[in-house]
Amino acid sequence: xxLPKVLIIGCGFGGLFAARALRGAPVDVTVVDRTNHHxxxxxxxxxxxxxxxxxxxxxxxxxxxxxxxxxxxLYGEAQRVDVAARTVILEDGEALTxxxxxxATGATDSYFGHDAWRAHAxxxxxxxxxxxxxxxxxxxxxxxxxxxxxxRRAAWLTFVVIGGGATGVELAGTLAxxxxxxxxxxxxxxxxRNARVVLVEAxxxxxxxxxxxxxxxxxxxxxxxxxxxWLGKRVSGIDAQGVQLGGERLEAKTVVWCAGIAATPIGAxxxxxxxxxxxxIVAPDLSVPGHPEIQVIGDLxxxxxxxxxxxxxxxxxxxxxxxxxxxxxxxxxxxxxRAFRYRDYGQxxxxxxxxxxxxxxxxxxxxxxxxxxxxxxxxxxxxxxRNRLVVLIDWAWAYWxxxxxxxxxxxxxxxxARGQTPVDKS
Amino acid sequence: xxLPKVLIIGCGFGGLFAARALRGAPVDVTVVDRTNHHxxxxxxxxxxxxxxxxxxxxxxxxxxxxxxxxxxxLYGEAQRVDVAARTVILEDGEALTxxxxxxATGATDSYFGHDAWRAHAxxxxxxxxxxxxxxxxxxxxxxxxxxxxxxRRAAWLTFVVIGGGATGVELAGTLAxxxxxxxxxxxxxxxxRNARVVLVEAxxxxxxxxxxxxxxxxxxxxxxxxxxxWLGKRVSGIDAQGVQLGGERLEAKTVVWCAGIAATPIGAxxxxxxxxxxxxIVAPDLSVPGHPEIQVIGDLxxxxxxxxxxxxxxxxxxxxxxxxxxxxxxxxxxxxxRAFRYRDYGQxxxxxxxxxxxxxxxxxxxxxxxxxxxxxxxxxxxxxxRNRLVVLIDWAWAYWxxxxxxxxxxxxxxxxARGQTPVDKS
Numbered sequence: 001x002x003l004p005k006v007l008i009i010g011c012g013f014g015g016l017f018a019a020r021a022l023r024g025a026p027v028d029v030t031v032v033d034r035t036n037h038h039x040x041x042x043x044x045x046x047x048x049x050x051x052x053x054x055x056x057x058x059x060x061x062x063x064x065x066x067x068x069x070x071x072x073x074l075y076g077e078a079q080r081v082d083v084a085a086r087t088v089i090l091e092d093g094e095a096l097t098x099x100x101x102x103x104a105t106g107a108t109d110s111y112f113g114h115d116a117w118r119a120h121a122x123x124x125x126x127x128x129x130x131x132x133x134x135x136x137x138x139x140x141x142x143x144x145x146x147x148x149x150x151x152r153r154a155a156w157l158t159f160v161v162i163g164g165g166a167t168g169v170e171l172a173g174t175l176a177x178x179x180x181x182x183x184x185x186x187x188x189x190x191x192x193r194n195a196r197v198v199l200v201e202a203x204x205x206x207x208x209x210x211x212x213x214x215x216x217x218x219x220x221x222x223x224x225x226x227x228x229x230w231l232g233k234r235v236s237g238i239d240a241q242g243v244q245l246g247g248e249r250l251e252a253k254t255v256v257w258c259a260g261i262a263a264t265p266i267g268a269x270x271x272x273x274x275x276x277x278x279x280x281i282v283a284p285d286l287s288v289p290g291h292p293e294i295q296v297i298g299d300l301x302x303x304x305x306x307x308x309x310x311x312x313x314x315x316x317x318x319x320x321x322x323x324x325x326x327x328x329x330x331x332x333x334x335x336x337x338r339a340f341r342y343r344d345y346g347q348x349x350x351x352x353x354x355x356x357x358x359x360x361x362x363x364x365x366x367x368x369x370x371x372x373x374x375x376x377x378x379x380x381x382x383x384x385x386r387n388r389l390v391v392l393i394d395w396a397w398a399y400w401x402x403x404x405x406x407x408x409x410x411x412x413x414x415x416x417a418r419g420q421t422p423v424d425k426s
Numbered sequence: 427x428x429l430p431k432v433l434i435i436g437c438g439f440g441g442l443f444a445a446r447a448l449r450g451a452p453v454d455v456t457v458v459d460r461t462n463h464h465x466x467x468x469x470x471x472x473x474x475x476x477x478x479x480x481x482x483x484x485x486x487x488x489x490x491x492x493x494x495x496x497x498x499x500l501y502g503e504a505q506r507v508d509v510a511a512r513t514v515i516l517e518d519g520e521a522l523t524x525x526x527x528x529x530a531t532g533a534t535d536s537y538f539g540h541d542a543w544r545a546h547a548x549x550x551x552x553x554x555x556x557x558x559x560x561x562x563x564x565x566x567x568x569x570x571x572x573x574x575x576x577x578r579r580a581a582w583l584t585f586v587v588i589g590g591g592a593t594g595v596e597l598a599g600t601l602a603x604x605x606x607x608x609x610x611x612x613x614x615x616x617x618x619r620n621a622r623v624v625l626v627e628a629x630x631x632x633x634x635x636x637x638x639x640x641x642x643x644x645x646x647x648x649x650x651x652x653x654x655x656w657l658g659k660r661v662s663g664i665d666a667q668g669v670q671l672g673g674e675r676l677e678a679k680t681v682v683w684c685a686g687i688a689a690t691p692i693g694a695x696x697x698x699x700x701x702x703x704x705x706x707i708v709a710p711d712l713s714v715p716g717h718p719e720i721q722v723i724g725d726l727x728x729x730x731x732x733x734x735x736x737x738x739x740x741x742x743x744x745x746x747x748x749x750x751x752x753x754x755x756x757x758x759x760x761x762x763x764r765a766f767r768y769r770d771y772g773q774x775x776x777x778x779x780x781x782x783x784x785x786x787x788x789x790x791x792x793x794x795x796x797x798x799x800x801x802x803x804x805x806x807x808x809x810x811x812r813n814r815l816v817v818l819i820d821w822a823w824a825y826w827x828x829x830x831x832x833x834x835x836x837x838x839x840x841x842x843a844r845g846q847t848p849v850d851k852s
Binding site for chain 1: 462489498501520568613614615
């Protein structure tokens with residue numbers, strides 16, 4: 001008699017915590033991901049801004065789940081769900097059958113129908129994205145050193161971040177720090193402190209999920225770090241030379257897109273009605289209405305009744321992952337499934353050196369204290385995931401442990417000796 | 427009155443040590459490199475085998491030379507030397523003038539005229555190469571987990587290293603360790619310990635620059651680590667499915683090329699006679715005969731009178747770099763230049779865990795003691811270059827130092843979701 005098959009698609013925070021919650025359970029678990037690693041996404045902006053090496057925030061899924069004997073890990077890209085056949089089809093046509101499916105493929109960047117902008121303004125979702133942004137940022141300063149025309153040099157030294165959410169804010173703050181501090185004194189033909197970092201947001205404040213008071217605190221801290229914050233400006237065009245904002249033009253060689261996300265397309269293949277951003281509308285127990293054998297979690301899910309709305313953050317995905325796993329086990333035991341309720345332990349957004357905003361219950365704070373809180377929380381969670389403060393010491397000790405600290409496959413970008421993008425050889 | 431211009435092309439060990447030796451001298455130094463980093467090449471195989479993150483062995487050239495006020499760093503690729511005009515032409519046509527030129531662009535892989543082999547068997551010279559090898563090795567184990575046909579799975583689990591020099595030996599030894607130890611217990615459909623690592627060498631022993639006794643010691647240690655060593659076998663073909671060795675066929679999805687190097691092509695643009703492997707034949711003082719204003723160092727140079735021949739190792743490049751810089755300064759002061767003499771402090775080759783061979787003066791040793799000597803020497807030199815054991819602690823301390831530990835631009839490869847190489851979708 002074979003065990004019930006639980007198939008988990010995606011191994012971000014949601015998928016990983018679902019898999020872990022099934023440890024030791026009488027089920028046959030298969031986890032499919034299109035990369036070989038679980039990514040600690042809250043620190044991805046640090047890789048994009050050269051503060052951390054990729055292996056410090058990425059861990060092979062096999063290593064995390066290797067000791068879990070009821071679980072297999074497959075490297076593959078799920079293309080669609082065949083609800084009638086209860087299978088998921090991978091990119092090479094292989095069909096994986098399931099008794100229970102947990103869909104946790106998350107979100108991707110949305111350019112609101114302007115897909116041509118992507119080539120000029122990459123988003124930040126994967127390690128590959130982070131490498132691409134890091135490459136563009138670092139090379140912009142190099143090109144500026146070779147460029148003798150002041151107007152063109154200024155375009156190399158203008159960095160535009162589009163979108164004032166958490167990722168846009170932390171990227172803009174860190175880019176300003178790189179220009180003002182990290183690179184100081186390393187160039188002969190210009191002063192990197194004259195580089196300009198512009199954060200563009202369409203509505204009238206940054207960090208919209210936060211109360212207006214904290215948005216204003218965030219804006220003030222960004223300006224103090226050297227970021228120019230443009231509020232209420234909507235992007236109407238992006239090309240290799242810069243950004244168009246209605247009648248206004250910003251000449252900039254480096255543009256990063258943090259303005260919109262959409263659900264990954266596999267959600268649509270379940271063929272149920274989708275909600276805002278292409279998310280799958282789920283029942284209170286996270287199952288798909290009419291399909292109790294399918295649960296959708298994390299950024300791919302939309303739980304309509306929940307007030308306040310569940311934010312797209314790691315703790316929410318983790319809680320949903322654990323909850324979905326428990327509901328699978330309940331269903332297998334013939335017990336009723338339970339409704340999901342998000343527990344909000346607080347919200348933190350970092351802005352840069354000594355700059356952050358925080359909200360814990362009714363308490364709101366900002367500046368150095370919020371930043372230290374953010375740092376402590378993230379080091380704590382990173383260590384909980386695996387002790388990464390000692391990644392390098394790992395290597396010195398590799399002799400004893402047989403561990404290796406950089407087993408990371410990335411999807412690499414096409415590169416070009418000189419151009420900022422393939423279409424831009426100037 | 428402007429200072430004499432010293433132009434250094436390439437910032438490996440030779441170029442870097444030349445630049446450093448000109449610190450404070452009354453010259454105007456420009457260093458050109460086609461990457462933004464100096465690479466600690468002796469540990470590159472550790473990046474290729476996922477033991478180290480790239481930033482641990484790569485340091486921005488600007489950061490190393492930033493405090494040297496007479497020195498500019500330019501990111502660019504030198505295409506050719508115009509000896510008559512005393513300029514070096516970069517990839518975009520920019521011409522850099524010089525009074526003294528130090529050419530230090532090193533070597534590249536040679537496929538002995540079989541350039542089609544490159545796509546199936548990458549070499550290991552740059553970080554990009556290391557990422558490509560790491561990607562292929564890690565994905566081979568993943569493909570093996572998805573492959574159900576035993577013959578095709580065996581091809582995914584066969585790793586061929588071509589060339590029994592130092593790089594080939596350390597790669598083969600480390601690959602065997604990954605299969606036997608690192609990945610143990612992480613796969614459900616096969617045992618990674620059954621993976622096969624084959625080291626192929628055309629002559630009758632590995633590590634040919636070493637005495638035969640140490641070559642035999644190296645071979646025995648390789649076999650003990652689990653490597654199959656094939657001596658006296660010449661490769662006659664490489665394709666996406668494996669390697670042809672005369673009448674023999676080895677089905678293998680992952681092949682690495684460590685069998686041949688050739689000088690970088692810029693040497694030929696000086697239009698003087700070239701020696702073995704396309705190297706520039708230099709006078710005893712490292713200058714190009716007939717061109718006292720040009721010096722060639724490192725793997726690009728061939729010094730015919732020197733006995734024994736200068737090995738292509740970091741200490742030789744460093745010594746030549748320093749020597750070339752001193753000769754430039756001597757010439758500027760109207761003093762005679764001096765002949766270069768390589769000082770051999772010993773040779774070390776690592777093979778794997780507790781396995782190495784060493785030669786210090788007349789003393790030869792191997793095994794654990796040689797391996798500890800190798801480890802100590804490399805940690806020492808890596809620390810001397812910059813303290814890399816604390817790269818991660820760097821980050822925790824980044825607040826105080828304003829340093830960032832991953833400012834590395836690599837030349838990324840085109841990638842593909844499933845194929846081992848673009849021509850191989852199987």
